[in-house]
Amino acid sequence: MFGGLGGTEFLVIILIAIFLWGPDKLPKALASLRRFISKARTMASNAAADLSREIGTDIRPEDLNPKTFVRKHILTEEDQEMLTSPLKSTMRDLQDSTKPMQESLTETTREVESTRRSVNRGSLTRKANGSNDTGEAAAEPAAERRERAASFDDVT
Structure with a gap:
């Protein structure tokens, strides 16, 4: 404040x-x-x-x-450029090398969001139709999950 x-x-x-x-x-x-x-x-x-x-x-x-005084009154513009140019080029190289990873993460995030939306729409549709998540249809995915979990335990 x-x-x-x-x-x-x-x-x-x-x-x-x-x-x-x-x-x-x-x-x-x-x-x-x-x-x-x-x-x-x-x-x-x-x-x-x-x-x-x-x-x-x-x-x-x-x-x-003192740092500002030295930079402003003692160093020439060429000296400042000589000191900052390696940092600028390193920053540009870093940004260029991480750009594909950033694009990949953005695309993955979009895919996850669209999948989440479609799953949410599907559950809303099932609820609107009056279907219930209990019964054999729900038991099969649970059984498959248990089998996958057991197979992971065998590997370790």
Whole structure:
């Protein structure tokens, strides 16, 4: 909700503020907090502008990360391209080699979905016709399943 604070944490902070300052002083405290935050932002932007003016380049707060600073101010575009091109080519090769597997999985998923739909339609049709899954017709597939299970046990 607010910078990683959830609803309950925000509610707890509000309740603590009400207990500390009371309902009559709370609006003044919030106004002074707002002014402080505004002044801090103004000071930070002025410091960044001064630093940019002194160095001669445009500096943003994310540029102060050492990795970003080195990448932006020390490496040339050719150096960056030289460092990233092997990774890009490896990524392309990986995507090309996994494309047939992805297509196969997609096709298998479609087949499973169509089979599931046809099985569901068949069971709905049997229920609509009033047939029951008990009796000899249901016993045969169960017997076949037991025979297959027994044959698997023999193999292991």
